[in-house]
Amino acid sequence: MNWLRSIIMPEIQGWQHARDVDDLFMFILYVSIILYAIIAIGVGYFVWKYRRRRENEVTPDFSHNTMLEIVWTVIPTIPILVMFFWGFSTYMHARVAPADALEIKVVARKWGWDFTYPNGMTFGQEMHVPAGRPVKLLMISQDVIHDFYVPDFRIKQDVVPNRYSTIWFEAEGPGEHVVFCAEYCGLDHSNMLAKLVVDTEDQYQQWLERKAEEVMNMPLPELGKLLYVSKGCNSCHSVDGSRIQGPSFLGIWGQTHRFTDGTSAVVDEDYVRESVLQPAAKIVTGYEPVMPSFQGLLREREIQALAEYIKSLQP
Numbered sequence: 001m002n003w004l005r006s007i008i009m010p011e012i013q014g015w016q017h018a019r020d021v022d023d024l025f026m027f028i029l030y031v032s033i034i035l036y037a038i039i040a041i042g043v044g045y046f047v048w049k050y051r052r053r054r055e056n057e058v059t060p061d062f063s064h065n066t067m068l069e070i071v072w073t074v075i076p077t078i079p080i081l082v083m084f085f086w087g088f089s090t091y092m093h094a095r096v097a098p099a100d101a102l103e104i105k106v107v108a109r110k111w112g113w114d115f116t117y118p119n120g121m122t123f124g125q126e127m128h129v130p131a132g133r134p135v136k137l138l139m140i141s142q143d144v145i146h147d148f149y150v151p152d153f154r155i156k157q158d159v160v161p162n163r164y165s166t167i168w169f170e171a172e173g174p175g176e177h178v179v180f181c182a183e184y185c186g187l188d189h190s191n192m193l194a195k196l197v198v199d200t201e202d203q204y205q206q207w208l209e210r211k212a213e214e215v216m217n218m219p220l221p222e223l224g225k226l227l228y229v230s231k232g233c234n235s236c237h238s239v240d241g242s243r244i245q246g247p248s249f250l251g252i253w254g255q256t257h258r259f260t261d262g263t264s265a266v267v268d269e270d271y272v273r274e275s276v277l278q279p280a281a282k283i284v285t286g287y288e289p290v291m292p293s294f295q296g297l298l299r300e301r302e303i304q305a306l307a308e309y310i311k312s313l314q315p
């Protein structure tokens with residue numbers, strides 16, 4: 001009956017778990033079809049057999065049949081118990097990652113995914129993993145509820161704010177897969193996609209090195225743009241002039257800003273550096289002192305990059 005499977009489910013390119021999920025799905029489908037057929041045929045047969053043939057016809061008065069009742073209770077219970085134990089063990093398998101899994105941190109936000117690798121680096125909307133190695137995702141949302149969904153792997157897990165959730169998989173071979181957000185999370189929900197690239201172990205290591213090198217050699221404004229997103233400045237600072245929690249970065253370079261203590265300063269490299277390392281030192285008038293310090297979280301080159309990026313934002 002593989003033709004039925006090929007109609008209703010996309011081809012699996014994932015891993016054993018995906019096949020288990022499909023097998024269970026097909027088992028439930030077949031059991032449902034068989035039960036439906038027995039009931040539908042039975043109904044049809046009895047409607048025909050006990051149709052009214054004569055005026056004033058009276059049917060025999062049965063109250064029950066113990067044997068029949070035991071049979072129709074016990075027999076359907078068996079496949080249902082199979083469904084439960086099979087489903088439970090498949091579910092547990094997907095929940096509990098092996099202890100030696102490669103851990104990738106995932107941050108979901110409106111509307112994208114950030115993937116942080118064991119070397120501490122984050123490189124944007126493409127996730128790379130090695131084939132043949134369990135990969136565990138430690139996920140959290142920066143804003144609303146999202147849902148990490150890879151149809152090819154048959155895995156799906158809510159990603160919520162204030163609490164970590166995890167999911168794991170082990171891709172069998174190299175290939176490309178799509179990550180969707182499966183929780184309606186606002187305007188650009190349908191564009192909240194990422195590419196999941198499965199490499200061989202060697203390709204994966206090379207990709208990590210090449211990306212790390214790219215970041216090291218990236219022009220400063222570009223690196224700044226990357227950090228603006230990956231370090232979360234974008235959740236409080238816009239680049240289009242609109243006010244979020246903090247002032248927009250658009251066109252502030254070279255301006256004189258006033259602070260709550262009555263002093264003022266020109267927005268330049270020193271000011272940006274101080275804002276990032278000691279945000280409480282100067283509070284822009286009209287704003288709350290809510291910015292966290294990035295002391296120890298940004299390298300000198302990265303601070304320069306952020307300053308260059310802000311400098312590049314002219315209306």
Ligand code: HEC
Nearest residue numbers: 231232233236245246247257272275279282283284287291
């Ligand atoms: C939790 C919100 C929040 C985050 C995250 C945040 N900031 Fe801020 N930032 C603020 C607020 C609010 C102000 C205004 C009050 C103040 O001066 O502290 C501000 C002020 C600034 C200023 C001065 C702006 C001006 O108009 O004078 C700079 C520069 C700045 N932030 C840079 C950054 C950078 C770079 C990052 C990311 C590495 C970042 N901020 C992350 C909230 C945030």
Ligand SMILES: [Cu+2]
Nearest residue numbers: 146181185192
């Ligand atoms: Cu989402």
